[in-house]
Amino acid sequence: MTALLPVRPTPQPGEPLTAYAGRLAEANGVTRRRVLPAHRHDVGVPEDELETVAALAGLDAGTAARLTMDRYPPTVRGRGKTHRGGWLLHFSVEWVCLCCTPLTGRRELFWQSALSPVCRDCRLLLVQARSLAESVTVPSPRLVDLVGELTSLAEASVFHQSARLRLGSFRRVCAVVAPTIDDQWPDRPSGLPALDVAAARRWGVFPSPDPGTVAVILSAAAPALHSGYHRDRLLRESAQRRRRGHTLTVPPQHVPNAGRYLPKRPPSPPKTAPILAGFNRDDARRLLWLTTHLAHQVKRHGIRPDHVPALLPAPGEDGLPDPAVWRTRWHFAIALHMLLTHVHDGATSSARACHAFGTTDDDASLLLDGIRLGRGIHDLDAARLTDAVDALVDGGLVDYQRRRDTLRPVTRLPRLPLAAGRLPEIDGHPGHDLALTWIWTRLTHGPAFTSPRPFIADRHVRAFDAAIDPETRLTLAETGQQLLADADVTTIPTTHATWAPVTRRYG
Ligand SMILES: [Zn+2]
Structure with a gap:
């Protein structure tokens, strides 16, 4: 049983577990290690460790769960041990606010993700911790709104699949835009921080480590958040740019006689190379x-x-x-x-x-x-x-065309020498319809979707086949042959019949 600590600060909204554990330890004059292992991150926290913190600080389970990223879906927190492929930054990257972090040690859970490159309280762009940046950048109100929208989407994604899908799709757009973005493309509002092309190209399984670049990518991709048209346009344009080689880290400058330095045109393919996609x-x-x-x-x-x-x-x-x-x-x-x-x-x-x-x-x-x-x-x-x-x-x-033509107009099953109830109903389809489709499948060697009853799925016919007894099966097979033989007698001479002779007597 873990004893309560005497001083128990209240977690701030959005405060990460590591920051809270530091505050709790400091307030009580104990080492942080006593509260939480030193190597622990704010995602993938073992339950017993979280319970220890909750017990030391007297927090209820809901409040404690809000301290970690673990309640968010994989779309947000990523997958695997490193939590890659979501919105989370790599563990080695830390974003801080130049205004409030040095004063109060403030950090936020979402600052560990590419969803929030902005401190919304100070309205300042975050910077990488330990970077030499000293100047503060004031983001445009539009960017602050976008970050607000993204963080509330992330909050909604805990319970709502639609928010999860939107965040996942938006991440894909960002990941596609990042390798080809430059100063001209895509169109974006003015007043954004400077774009670091090299940092943008590092967007892969983890988002780009530079908050300013992430802000530019988010703003450039923002139209895709609300419109499928813009999403498709960005994906298409980015694919075109990728093909044209816009993925270079340094955008090509104007070089006189550039052709001399470009790679040569590949040699023409040998004669067996494809002449149409897929065929040579x-x-x-x-x-x-x-x-x-x-x-x-x-x-x-x-x-x-x-x-x-x-x-x-x-x-x-x-x-x-x-x-x-x-x-x-x-x-x-x-x-x-x-x-x-x-x-x-x-x-x-x-x-x-x-x-x-x-x-x-x-x-x-x-x-x-x-x-x-x-x-x-x-x-x-x-x-x-x-x-x-x-x-x-x-x-x-076998003249299957004739069989199809003969059986297609048959809409009623002839009277069968069978007790009622021998033709089972499957999934709401009456036994008579299933029997006709069964005959169709057997005699035309074709699936139900070629029959006059295409709404009956083949699995229903197979279920019907499994459900009927051998005697019923034999009767149905003979009924089918009889239907074909009747048509044959009335229309064409038997010598022209091309199917296997019917051995049963019809009396
Ligand atoms: Zn701040």
Whole structure:
């Protein structure tokens, strides 16, 4: 049990633990070490040490917690042992007020962060402790207001996610502005302290150590605090400046014949270098080869775009692919549909392919872009497509387009020889709808988003599949085959049917 000390000063608003511990020790004539270990900072304070201080000074837990940075979220106090990546300065940096710190020893928690380069009581810019600065800088009222806003945002961030997000996003803008800021860019109000470009460039996992430079960066980035438009503008302009080499510590002066001293233009790339982002000449040649290969397959096996299911199979795969690869297989299906349409002299577009599958064209990938623009295809993708064609041919070509066209208008499940309640309802979707989508997925080899019920998620269909018993599954499979067979009987001669023969008798 720690005894109360006889003299117990009240903590000042915003006073850090180290400063308070010093005051408490001095008031009672004990060493500070008795109150708090000498190496302790105001963040990452172990609970028992804080409890000791609270017990010595008779503070309640809430007041004691306000002495450290630990109650702020990682956005403010940073991460890891060094508390990097937040608004906190490096432990080696200490900011003080030239007016009140020498007189009263005053320090503030937020002076250990880049949120407050200003002493708001004296209305003076802070300076680095042990620096030789003797002149005081009076910040503009606008800067003082900005610091007030930032510190109250930090206070709000203890409880409110929105304040956390704003501070995090603002820090990112500052970190992006700092490496390219100079005397001209970005636009900022006048009356700011001098910018130290070298100090600005040191803004990395910790903010810049110079309070004046931090004040300039905060003021220059301030429009981003309130407007997404200005945030995007600053990020974009800074990225452009970074590309143009504005990140140099010393801004380039005018030099006569500067071209002579600049780095030479890089040698022109060899012939295999990319000709479009992501594709080189080999990829372009491979796409030509793949088209020829498909033309041979078309001639030999009569494969048509109608034979492509919405989820392209892989060799040796029995049934539907693993859900994890559905998105990729879907892209391969669109790609193969486009290529086969092209081989059949049809107009190629991914929109047309997606329309054939029953969806809209809103997928983008390098594979699809390469084929849409005729730029090329990577070797692994080409191998997967030829493998898939082999798998389709080996499994017997199925007119999936006809299956889709037949099943799409079916909105009611035929009467089933099943007791009511055998088709479970999943997540608010009635069992009948799920059964129709289950049939769709099995027979068209396509995900639910290509079905007439795209609002049913594939995971619901999988949950339905897991929930039904084998007999129900068999009945549903037969019902699907029956739907296809009925359409077949009424429209086309059976000899033209390309799907696997139906073995069950329909009586
Ligand atoms: Zn002051």
